[in-house]
Structure formats: structure tokens, C-alpha cells
Amino acid sequence: MQRLVVGAGYGLKDWLAQRITGVVMAAFTLIMFAAALGGAMASREAWQAFMGNGFIRFLSFLFIVSLCYHAWVGVRDIWMDYLNSAALRLFLHVMTLLALVGYAGWAIQIIWRL
């Protein structure tokens, strides 16, 4: 069987990853909302103590990784849907990927040095 190669992923893995990372981020959002209600954002000191907690740092790490993977799949889909030029698509895919990897490193070092 001949398969037309178009440079797209063939689907299920990205679809599933998008769901799993989405659920991780939604759960983290609810935890942060509950923490805010509990006063974790009441002052700068309370916020820093909360974010410096080992378990919260672990969850923040998972959130950052999930966010960047989720954004990669989503933004790549946008480029694939609207851009006709393969060269431009490749360029923007690479730019998106580099930006997201950089953001992940930046965000992780912010929470990790607490």
C-alpha cells in the first residue's frame, strides 16, 4: 500500500498526549484554586512558601512539562492547518519547538531554585 507522506503525525499518540496533559493541567489548576482559597496567595511570603513546598514543586514541574507538550501539539496543528508552504511550516515548527523547550527550562529553574 502506498502512503502519501505529508509530514504530519498519524495521530493517536498526539491525540492521547493532548488529553493526558490537559487533564494534568486541569487538576493542577483546581489545586492552585483551592490553595488560593486557603490563603496561599494572600501575601508574597505565603506564595513563596507554598511554591517552595517539595510536593507542590513536583506538581509544578509536571504542569510545566504538560503545558509545553500540550502547546507543541496545539500550535503545530495550527501551522499545519493554515500554512501551505512546507518550508514556512518547517521553519515555524522548529521555532515553536525551540521556544517551548526554552520556556520549559526557564520556568523549571524558577521553581527549582526555591
Place this chain on the structure above:
Amino acid sequence: MPEMTKQRPKHLALNEIRLPLAGFASILHRVSGAGLFLLLPLLIWLLQLSLGSTQASTEMFAAVTGNWLVKLILLGLLWAFLHHFCMGIRILLIDIHVGVEKQQAHNSAVAVMVVSLALTAIFGLKLLGAY
């Protein structure tokens, strides 16, 4: 198999498409996601300032978040996040075959729009310091 010869990915003529409400909510999912992606550096920078231990970071955080233009941008991002969050839950529910019927899908799209805007108002007033 003719479908194997189709040229993919498809490229859509956005100006010719007329969307029902569920489609409109869906494209807003994409728009909000794109906006969050584009302004992610701002959010990470604010996280950095909020967690900085120096006097300079404390003052910078206050100055940046006190700026009305930044507040307006954060209000927009707040809506984007809440819409993306609510729409994401709707997508997950449809994935497990909840609310797939046409009328239910329409109703859930209305619910996503209403709930995300209401939550934006509630949290937005907090952001703007109304309470």
C-alpha cells in the same frame, strides 16, 4: 482507495466558513490557545518576579502588575485560560461520549461561553482590585 490520494493536510478557506455556535466556541479554543502560547513569556516572567527574593523583583512585580495595559492583557489571558479550560472539559466529555447529540452539544457550547465569561468577570474583578 481514492482517499489515500487526497492531499493532506487540508488548508481551510476561513473567509467562506459560517460557523454554528459550537464551531465558534471551538475556534475560540484555538484562538485562546494561540494567545496563551504567544504571551507565555510574559506569564513566566511574572512567575519569576513573584518568586524572586530580591527587593528589586518585589518592586518590579508591583510596577508591572500595576500597569493598566498589563492588567488589560492579563484580563484577556484570564478569559483565554478559562475558555480553554472549560472547552477542554467539554472536549474530554465528548471523547467519552457524553453530550454528543446535536442539541446537547449546542447546549454545552453555550454553557462553555457563559461559564468562562462569568468566571472571567469574577476573577477579573479580583485582578482589577475591585474586592
